[in-house]
Amino acid sequence: MKFGVWGTFSVAVVFAFLMFGPVPNWLGVGPNKWGYLWNAPPNEVGDTLAGIAGTLAFLWIIVTVMLQSKELSEQRKELKLTRKEFERMAVAQEAQKKVADEQVAIFQLENRKKAEMEADALVFQLLREVSQLIQETEISIHSRQRYEGHVPSATLYFASRKELTSDDNYLRSVLIELSEFFEKATSFSGKYSTSEEVEFPEAFVGVLARIEQLRSSVGPKSASTERVLKMSCVYKIPAILKGLEALPLWSKSNAAESQKTRTAI
Numbered sequence: 678m679k680f681g682v683w684g685t686f687s688v689a690v691v692f693a694f695l696m697f698g699p700v701p702n703w704l705g706v707g708p709n710k711w712g713y714l715w716n717a718p719p720n721e722v723g724d725t726l727a728g729i730a731g732t733l734a735f736l737w738i739i740v741t742v743m744l745q746s747k748e749l750s751e752q753r754k755e756l757k758l759t760r761k762e763f764e765r766m767a768v769a770q771e772a773q774k775k776v777a778d779e780q781v782a783i784f785q786l787e788n789r790k791k792a793e794m795e796a797d798a799l800v801f802q803l804l805r806e807v808s809q810l811i812q813e814t815e816i817s818i819h820s821r822q823r824y825e826g827h828v829p830s831a832t833l834y835f836a837s838r839k840e841l842t843s844d845d846n847y848l849r850s851v852l853i854e855l856s857e858f859f860e861k862a863t864s865f866s867g868k869y870s871t872s873e874e875v876e877f878p879e880a881f882v883g884v885l886a887r888i889e890q891l892r893s894s895v896g897p898k899s900a901s902t903e904r905v906l907k908m909s910c911v912y913k914i915p916a917i918l919k920g921l922e923a924l925p926l927w928s929k930s931n932a933a934e935s936q937k938t939r940t941a942i
Contacts, residue, residue, distance in 0.1 A: 793899035800902050803891045807914075808847045810880040810887075811855075812837050818926060820869030833865045833926075845905060852910040855917045866924045874928040881918050888915050 816835040835858045839850045888911060898906065905911070 793902070797899055797902050800891060800905055803887045804845060804848070804905065807884050807887050807891075808851075810883050811851055812839075812847075814878050814880040816858075816878060818865070818871055818875050819873070820865070821871060831865065831869055833862055845908060845910075848910040848914065849908070852913055852917075855914060859917050859921055862921055862924055862926060866926050871926060875926055877922050877927040881921070885915055885918055 814835070814837070816833070818833040820831045820833075835854075837851050837854055839847060839854065892906065892911065
């Protein structure tokens, strides 16, 4: 812009300076060009002014091209800076996404560990309850003497003799005792009739219910929980207890009641 102003001013100064020059003798009019222009015909005045205007127009075309070139250069610089800024923003967003993904992963890991801890707590609580129920159970069934057949009386007895230490080790040990008791009870029910109505132990009903809950609804499982659930005693103890319950040793009303209790639990 300044170039155009100064160029215009320069053209005006040069024109004014040249107009003060003498007119060639062959024209023979006036002492200088201003006087000649003043007295010149209109067409010559117009030609002179058109020449001046054309020079100025060409000058301003050059100025316009220079200004547009400068503006385009500035725009290119701005676009380059904008592209760099977008690249920095993309890098920053990628870093933020990575941090967010890491936070989500940590949150999911914490939730999984929390769920596993809750599942472990439930599993070992149920194991403890199962162990305590078996430890506290004592069964004593007396037979009815049959004098005609000279069958002597007998007593079927069960009480866990194992010391309650860790629950999983205790259940492994008591599985052997329950297996032996089941064999004796099967033999007893085949030889004798009971002298009184005996109820199936409520503790065994509780054991069946808790082991069923242990196997079906413990939620996310940790390695320790999986180990417990794969123990053979978790599967064999319910089978033995159901076999015991099916023997003709218990009162029928109690058997039906125990089934209702397990269903409700």
